Amino acid sequence: MDRSRFAQRGNAAGWLLVIILLAIIIGGYFWTQNGGSIPVPGSGDAPADEAPDSDPPIDDDGGFEGEPDDEPVEPAEPEVLTDIDGKVFSYLPVGDLLPNSGPGFVDETVYRSDILFPTEDPVFLNSQVYRYGGGMGSVNGMNGSQCDGRNYDYPWQDTFCEHRDRNQPLCPGGGHEGLDIRPHTCNKNAHWAVAVEDGRVIDVRRHWVTIQTADGTIYNYLHLNMSDLSVAEGQEIRKGDRIGKISNDFFKSDGTSVPTTTHLHFEMYENYVAAPGDDPLFTKVNPYMTLVSAYDRKLRGE
C-alpha cells in the first residue's frame, strides 16, 4: 500500500515536471521569436513641435469661429496636404522605425531635390516584415494579411536599416538598405513604377531593374513583374517613363521563386563626399527624405 502511494506521488511529480518543462519550451520558443524582449511601442522621438495644428479654431460654445451658430457648418477645407483619395499625407521622421525592427539610420539628406517619385499612384512606405502579413508582424501584435487595410494608409515609416540577417557598417545589427513601398492597393501587377530621372537601364536580371544616371547615381527597382517590363537592358530612358508594374517577383538565379509581399523595394546609390576635396564613398544611401520630398512635390502637382 505504502509502495503504491509512493508510486502515485512519483507519477504526480513526474507529470508536474513534464508540464513545467512544456511551459518552459513553449514559453522559451515564443520568447526567442520575440527577440527576447517585450516591445515598447513608441520608443522613438516624437517631433510633436513639427506637427501643424490642422484643426479649425473652435469658439467658446463649440462652433467654428466666424460661422453663424444656426447655419449648417460646411466641412472645412483641409489645410494639410492630401493625396488624390483625400487622405492626409503624413510621415514619421527618418530613422524612426517600428518597435523591435532595428536601429534605423538618421540621414535627413535630400540627395536629389528634382527627382520624380518612383510610382504613378499614391503609395504607402512601411515595413513588409514587421507589420500585418509580414514574417515578423507578431512581434508587434500585427498578425494578419498583407492586404490588411492598416498597411495601406499613412503615416509613412522609414524601413532603411530595418533588421535583417546581415551585419554591415551602415546598419549596426543587420540591415535593409532600401525602402519598401506598398502600391496604392494590394493588387499586384496593377500599379506602375516609373523612372525617377533620365538615365539608362544597366541591368535587368532575376527580380531587379537597375537604372544609372549620367552623374553615376544608381536606382534599383526590385520585385516588379519581370515578365512584363516596359524597358530593356541598355535602353535610354526619360524621367517618368514606365518601367514595370509593382509585383512580388523574387527569384534565385536558377528561376526558383522566393515568397515575398507585393511591394517595390527601392534602393539608391550615391558617390558622395562631405567636402569637395575628399575621397568619395560610393554606397547605398537612405532615400527616405528624398522620397518624402518627391512625394510632397507630386501631391502638389509640381
Place this chain on the structure above:
Amino acid sequence: MICMKYAATALLGAAVYGAAAFVAFAQTNDPETGDRIQEELAERAVTRPLLKAPPLGQPAGEIVEDKINWTEMRTELALTQRREIAARQSTTAALPRPSGMRAAAAETFKNVALREVNVTRLPVLAPEGARVAQTLKVYSLGDSYSATAEVENGVSMRMSGTRKKIVIGDVKSARARLSAMRDNRKTLGSVSAPYFVARSESSTDLTFAKFGAGYVLSIMCDDPADARCAEDDFITNLASNLILMNPEAGGE
C-alpha cells in the same frame, strides 16, 4: 535532501521563466498591441501644410566633377606588369600570380560593345574571371558606367564607376557613423586604394575611390547566407584582380 532542494529551486526558477515568457508572448501577440502602436504612429506623424510649407530635410549640395588622374592609372598598370615579371623570374617555385590591375582590350569580350568603352571618360574597370569574361556587358553614360556579369553559379556582379560626386555637407547624426566607415577602411592591394565592404539584403558591396573616380563592386548571391556574400574574402579577391578596358584613354 540537498538534491531535492536544488531540484525544487530549479523547478521554481523554470516556472517563473516560463511564466515570464508566456506574458511576453501574450503581450506581443495581442492585437491590441498592434492597434496601440498604430495609434502612437499616427500621433507622432508629421503632416505637410498646403501653403507656406517649410523645406524638407537637408538639401544636398552641388555635384562636382573630379579630374581623372590618367597618369596614375598607367603607373598602376606598369606596377602590376613589373610584379608579374618579377614573379615569373623568381627562382622560388609556384609563386602565386600577383594581384593587380591589367589591361584587357574591350574587343576581347564578346558581349562588350567597343563604343560603350570608348565614350567613357574614366577608367573602365571590371573583375577578372573566365565566367565574367564570357558574360560581361558594359553600359556607359559618359561620366559614369556599369559593367555586369555572372561570376559563378549563384553569384552575379555589377561594377559601377563615376567621376561625379555629390557634396552632402554636414550629415548631422549620420556624420559619426560615416566617419567610422571611412576610418575602418582597409587597403585594396590591387590598386592601392582604401576600401570597405557593406552588406545588405540585396547585395554585398565593396567601394573604393581611385584615379579621381568612385567605384562600387556589388555581388548578388541567391542565398544571402552564402559565404561568398556573407564573408569578405570572395568580394575582396574579385576586386584584387581587375581588368582595365580603356588603357589608352586619357589625355584630357
